[in-house]
Amino acid sequence: MQIKHVGVVGCGLMGSGIAQVCAQAGYPVTVREISQDLLDKGLQSIHKFLSTGVERKKLTEEQKNQILGRIKGTTRLEDLGNCDLIIEAVVEDIHIKKEVFGALDKICPPETILASNTSSLTIIEMAAATGRPDRVVGLHFFNPAPLMKLVEVVRTIATNDEVFQTAFEFVKSLGKEPVAAKDNSGFIVNFLLIPYLLGAIRALENGLASKEDIDKAMKLGCGYPMGPFELLDFVGLDTTYKVANILFEEYRDRLYAPPPLLKKMVLAGYLGRKSGKGFYDYTK
Numbered sequence: 028m029q030i031k032h033v034g035v036v037g038c039g040l041m042g043s044g045i046a047q048v049c050a051q052a053g054y055p056v057t058v059r060e061i062s063q064d065l066l067d068k069g070l071q072s073i074h075k076f077l078s079t080g081v082e083r084k085k086l087t088e089e090q091k092n093q094i095l096g097r098i099k100g101t102t103r104l105e106d107l108g109n110c111d112l113i114i115e116a117v118v119e120d121i122h123i124k125k126e127v128f129g130a131l132d133k134i135c136p137p138e139t140i141l142a143s144n145t146s147s148l149t150i151i152e153m154a155a156a157t158g159r160p161d162r163v164v165g166l167h168f169f170n171p172a173p174l175m176k177l178v179e180v181v182r183t184i185a186t187n188d189e190v191f192q193t194a195f196e197f198v199k200s201l202g203k204e205p206v207a208a209k210d211n212s213g214f215i216v217n218f219l220l221i222p223y224l225l226g227a228i229r230a231l232e233n234g235l236a237s238k239e240d241i242d243k244a245m246k247l248g249c250g251y252p253m254g255p256f257e258l259l260d261f262v263g264l265d266t267t268y269k270v271a272n273i274l275f276e277e278y279r280d281r282l283y284a285p286p287p288l289l290k291k292m293v294l295a296g297y298l299g300r301k302s303g304k305g306f307y308d309y310t311k
Contacts (some may be wrong), residue, residue, distance in 0.1 A: 030054070035058070038059070040171075056099065063102055108135065113140070125156040128154070129156040132157035135305055137159065147273040163186065164190060165210065166180060177206065180205045186209065213277075225271060228289050241256065260299035272285060
């Protein structure tokens with residue numbers, strides 16, 4: 028199957044980035060958001076990102092306009108009915124995602140491939156909300172989608188081999204590096220990353236070292252570009268807390284249990300860079 032037209036459900040941080048990546052690769056893209064205000068905000072973020080690229084001479088003004096010309100915004104889910112591949116990028120809530128997949132199943136032709144950008148939820152649970160579980164995959168992009176090269180391509184126990192291969196080749200066509208993953212909560216990256224981040228918080232709670240020294244040790248000792256607390260603030264403490272709870276619910280392993288300090292910081296509104304304060308203070 029050849030992918031000619033891509034749909035994206037959700038135009039937030041991830042959805043707008045995914046729509047931009049697909050348009051940059053030459054695909055016509057229809058992106059849907061639940062309100063015009065949210066849609067305008069998402070499209071504006073794409074425009075801003077591309078304009079910065081022009082300023083830095085990464086692309087020309089003409090190329091920017093061509094990319095933007097391939098993106099169509101809508102608030103109607105029905106407008107995605109002619110897409111060959113639809114990537115869901117709504118909030119990390121299984122109930123909302125299942126509603127979206129159920130609605131798309133009714134709107135789209137039988138051959139349309141449905142994909143989720145979830146970072147932690149199992150794909151088969153969304154696929155079960157459709158009448159085409161064999162045509163459902165996971166396509167987990169990383170933030171920021173236009174810059175990060177990796178995409179986890181997730182196959183469920185029901186995914187058709189040809190559908191999986193089509194999704195895998197589609198990712199390559201975007202200029203990304205796909206990796207094949209089984210449909211386990213967290214896939215590859217978060218399965219390994221979340222225990223590392225939670226372990227760093229526990230080390231801080233137990234007085235092993237200061238957050239600054241833990242960050243320095245992991246950067247200089249392991250060659251990581253960011254220390255665990257820098258990364259937590261970048262990802263968002265609320266996001267980490269939610270993903271950790273999902274993984275703990277799935278595996279019932281203490282490695283995935285959120286430490287008390289993480290919960291307290293989320294309750295206090297210390298979410299990291301996006302709130303101005305997390306493990307570090309960004310207000311200045």
